[in-house]
Amino acid sequence: MNSWFYWERSIRRLMRIRDLRIVAKLAEMHVDLQPGTPLAGLTSLGIGGKTDLLRIKKHESLPDLLNLLDENRVVYKFLGGGSNLLVGDGELPWVVLQLVRPEPDVVLDGNLAHVDAAADLGRMITLCAKNDLGGMEGLIGVPGTVGGALRMNAGAYGMQIGSYVREVRLYRAAGRKLEILRDDQISFEYRHTSFAPDDMMLAVILELPSKPFKEILQGIRICNEKRRSSQPLGQKSAGCIFKNPPGASAGRMIDELGLKGLSVGDARVSDRHANFFVNAGRASAKDMLALIADVRERVGKTYGVSLENEVVVWNA
Ligand SMILES: Cc1cc2nc3c(=O)[nH]c(=O)nc-3n(C[C@H](O)[C@H](O)[C@H](O)COP(=O)(O)OP(=O)(O)OC[C@H]3O[C@@H](n4cnc5c(N)ncnc54)[C@H](O)[C@@H]3O)c2cc1C
Numbered sequence: 001m002n003s004w005f006y007w008e009r010s011i012r013r014l015m016r017i018r019d020l021r022i023v024a025k026l027a028e029m030h031v032d033l034q035p036g037t038p039l040a041g042l043t044s045l046g047i048g049g050k051t052d053l054l055r056i057k058k059h060e061s062l063p064d065l066l067n068l069l070d071e072n073r074v075v076y077k078f079l080g081g082g083s084n085l086l087v088g089d090g091e092l093p094w095v096v097l098q099l100v101r102p103e104p105d106v107v108l109d110g111n112l113a114h115v116d117a118a119a120d121l122g123r124m125i126t127l128c129a130k131n132d133l134g135g136m137e138g139l140i141g142v143p144g145t146v147g148g149a150l151r152m153n154a155g156a157y158g159m160q161i162g163s164y165v166r167e168v169r170l171y172r173a174a175g176r177k178l179e180i181l182r183d184d185q186i187s188f189e190y191r192h193t194s195f196a197p198d199d200m201m202l203a204v205i206l207e208l209p210s211k212p213f214k215e216i217l218q219g220i221r222i223c224n225e226k227r228r229s230s231q232p233l234g235q236k237s238a239g240c241i242f243k244n245p246p247g248a249s250a251g252r253m254i255d256e257l258g259l260k261g262l263s264v265g266d267a268r269v270s271d272r273h274a275n276f277f278v279n280a281g282r283a284s285a286k287d288m289l290a291l292i293a294d295v296r297e298r299v300g301k302t303y304g305v306s307l308e309n310e311v312v313v314w315n316a
Helices: 003-013 020-028 059-071 121-130 146-152 213-230 250-256 285-303
Strands: 031-038 050-056 076-078 085-087 095-099 106-109 112-116 165-172 177-182 199-207 267-269 277-279 312-314
Touching: 020 031, 020 059, 050 059, 059 095, 059 165, 059 177, 059 199, 085 285, 106 121, 112 121, 121 146, 121 213, 146 199, 250 285, 267 285, 277 285
Parallel strands: 050 095, 076 095, 085 312
Antiparallel strands: 031 050, 106 112, 112 199, 165 177, 165 199, 267 277
């Protein structure tokens, strides 16, 4: 490798949007640039360094925006509600794209719900419930956006969002175009989908079963109670840190090893739910990653299982 390679790499790693021509083009594309945004304020774990946040007001600007970023070799990531993310510390070497929530973000048509990816998942479920559309009760209490839930195939208490998807509108970076995928073109598995890593979810059509509001409300109350009694809801977390291995429970294994309360700095295994790791104060990403590695190693030694992250790690 020559010195040019290292020079170029270091420039890329420090890249932020400073070029006034790019700034002007972003404004033309209806993209709101928020320079030097601390991502700790945008994630449920309250962890993460600074970078430029680009808030996209029009889906149609995505092809031009991503061409502009690619041409200028600006690396980017997609942020939803930040509730399943562990973001690295310090100055981050990529920018973050986030959709602005339009008004209205949910439109109902019979049993179909047309939902923008930036819609809040909980608000969408409640609105559908009030219109006698159910099925998603298990996801009440899951924070974040509908786009994030699609990407993760969010699920709980025996259900998953993927079961209700009829169509997804997305931007596919590979073909550089906006596309619509039908449900039979997408596979939804346990916390995994067949979307490419650089696909950006823009909107979805869900088909939800008709149910009387009272019945849905009853289901919502039961799920809320289950969450309240088993999860550290008042603390900063990203939900479950690890996926459950086939036929086993990551939380149960961590609990059986007596690891509740184990800490690295302010990163701590919850006393309430062993698969929830909390930021009990001023935890850094480094602390949280060290705790994750430690717990994974201990579980691996005892159970011979390598736990896979459910939390998405954006490490610098
Ligand atoms: C208290 C608590 C309880 C939770 N309980 C559950 C639970 O029961 N079940 C469950 O499944 N999860 C649970 N979670 C995790 C989390 O809430 C879900 O995974 C949620 O669906 C993530 O959505 P988000 O918008 O916050 O995504 P983010 O955290 O912002 O992003 C997660 C991933 O999705 C990608 N992404 C986000 N938006 C888009 C988009 N529009 N297009 C493409 N990619 C996108 C991101 O790039 C990232 O890779 C819990 C979290 C907390 C804090």
